[in-house]
Amino acid sequence: VSRFEGVPMAPPDPILGVSEAFKADKSDLKLNLGVGAYRTEELQPYVLNVVKKAENLMLEKGEYKEYLPIEGLAAFNKATAELLLGADNPVIKQGLVATLQSLSGTGSLRLAAAFIQRYFPEAKVLISSPTWGNHKNIFNDARVPWSEYRYYDPKTVGLDFEGMIADIEAAPEGSFVLLHGCAHNPTGIDPTPEQWEKIADVIQEKKHMPFFDVAYQGFASGSLDEDAFSVRLFVKRGMEVFVAQSYSKNLGLYSERIGAINVVCSAPGVADRVKSQLKRLARPMYSNPPIHGARIVANVVGDPTMFGEWKQEMEQMAGRIKNVRQKLYDSLSVKDKSGKDWSFILRQIGMFSYTGLNKAQSDNMTDKWHVYMTKDGRISLAGLSLAKCDYLADAIIDSFH
Numbered sequence: 001v002s003r004f005e006g007v008p009m010a011p012p013d014p015i016l017g018v019s020e021a022f023k024a025d026k027s028d029l030k031l032n033l034g035v036g037a038y039r040t041e042e043l044q045p046y047v048l049n050v051v052k053k054a055e056n057l058m059l060e061k062g063e064y065k066e067y068l069p070i071e072g073l074a075a076f077n078k079a080t081a082e083l084l085l086g087a088d089n090p091v092i093k094q095g096l097v098a099t100l101q102s103l104s105g106t107g108s109l110r111l112a113a114a115f116i117q118r119y120f121p122e123a124k125v126l127i128s129s130p131t132w133g134n135h136k137n138i139f140n141d142a143r144v145p146w147s148e149y150r151y152y153d154p155k156t157v158g159l160d161f162e163g164m165i166a167d168i169e170a171a172p173e174g175s176f177v178l179l180h181g182c183a184h185n186p187t188g189i190d191p192t193p194e195q196w197e198k199i200a201d202v203i204q205e206k207k208h209m210p211f212f213d214v215a216y217q218g219f220a221s222g223s224l225d226e227d228a229f230s231v232r233l234f235v236k237r238g239m240e241v242f243v244a245q246s247y248s249k250n251l252g253l254y255s256e257r258i259g260a261i262n263v264v265c266s267a268p269g270v271a272d273r274v275k276s277q278l279k280r281l282a283r284p285m286y287s288n289p290p291i292h293g294a295r296i297v298a299n300v301v302g303d304p305t306m307f308g309e310w311k312q313e314m315e316q317m318a319g320r321i322k323n324v325r326q327k328l329y330d331s332l333s334v335k336d337k338s339g340k341d342w343s344f345i346l347r348q349i350g351m352f353s354y355t356g357l358n359k360a361q362s363d364n365m366t367d368k369w370h371v372y373m374t375k376d377g378r379i380s381l382a383g384l385s386l387a388k389c390d391y392l393a394d395a396i397i398d399s400f401h
């Protein structure tokens with residue numbers, strides 16, 4: 001008898017498992033609107049031209065494959081902090097930012113969770129309701145308690161701002177508040193600048209610690225600076241902040257696993273101590289991060305021409321998704337005779353649209369229409385082409401009514 005007899009089969013991941021089911025579907029009508037991964041109008045994966053350029057340069061240079069330091073590639077860490085905060089941000093000049101390259105957004109979140117568990121064992125993390133499917137797994141496995149703050153209002157298909165503020169206010173002082181920097185996943189609903197000011201007020205009043213998850217910088221609006229507004233607002237107020245970053249979407253480096261955890265501290269010398277303890281946590285977790293993606297980011301950001309080309313390609317990707325969003329809205333508005341107001345689709349931003357379809361309706365989308373999506377009603381517009389919008393609209397209308 002095997003020693004592993006007691007090991008049960010794990011359920012498929014609510015997001016990544018959708019792609020597995022999609023691959024198994026033989027229908028040529030099938031559409032993968034599950035995983036948040038950019039596709040072209042031809043529904044093909046996309047390697048940015050600027051990434052290919054950087055990789056050709058790197059190949060010509062014939063670079064080494066030695067271990068990186070635990071904290072990652074120094075040129076990447078400099079570039080990623082400057083992209084997030086702005087190169088001329090005083091906190092960078094004053095050495096107040098601890099930055100560690102880590103295994104993309106997920107690895108950065110997990111490393112920060114381990115730090116919180118070790119140095120703030122009494123604190124809990126507040127996460128939005130709903131939020132990205134893996135956030136709860138990360139904090140559960142890091143043994144960090146969490147609770148939810150209201151975020152999505154099904155009645156208005158918008159932000160429950162009063163509920164959000166009330167729940168953040170009611171949380172024990174010194175809680176960590178997990179915030180999506182831009183392009184909230186799965187709702188696509190972001191606070192307005194005025195609402196971000198109010199969120200900063202209540203977090204400051206309650207001495208909470210803001211913890212931003214920035215997985216879509218530049219991908220939401222097409223502008224790196226615009227999408228960093230919320231983080232820069234909190235830093236400008238002198239608040240200490242955690243920020244996890246990812247280059248999976250905005251630079252298309254999904255499987256390179258390139259991201260960073262940044263901790264903005266409010267006193268000199270503290271950042272060095274925080275960085276040293278993040279390194280101490282990373283070493284037994286994965287020792288040191290992969291070099292390839294870090295070099296691509298450092299090369300792209302370090303070369304003004306390539307940096308410019310990247311910004312153009314980001315605008316193109318964000319632009320394609322905006323066009324698809326508009327076309328889906330148009331198709332639904334023309335086809336649906338029920339009088340339902342679909343304008344929420346246009347008010348949402350980033351890769352996703354939170355349709356309001358419940359689990360049974362989402363199942364119908366898959367079982368009858370071969371449209372693959374997450375069971376919380378989220379569809380990834382990045383996996384949709386203009387050509388398929390009419391078909392998707394038919395599927396949504398059929399599933400809703």
Ligand SMILES: Cc1ncc(COP(=O)(O)O)c(CN[C@@H](CCC(=O)O)C(=O)O)c1O
Pocket residue numbers: 015016034035036037103104105106107132133134180185213215245246247248254259
């Ligand atoms: C808010 C948020 N944070 C972090 C991540 C982690 O991305 P990394 O690739 O680890 O940097 C994602 C990716 N969420 C996408 C992609 C698939 C997934 O990992 O769930 C999604 O929600 O479909 C995300 O949406």
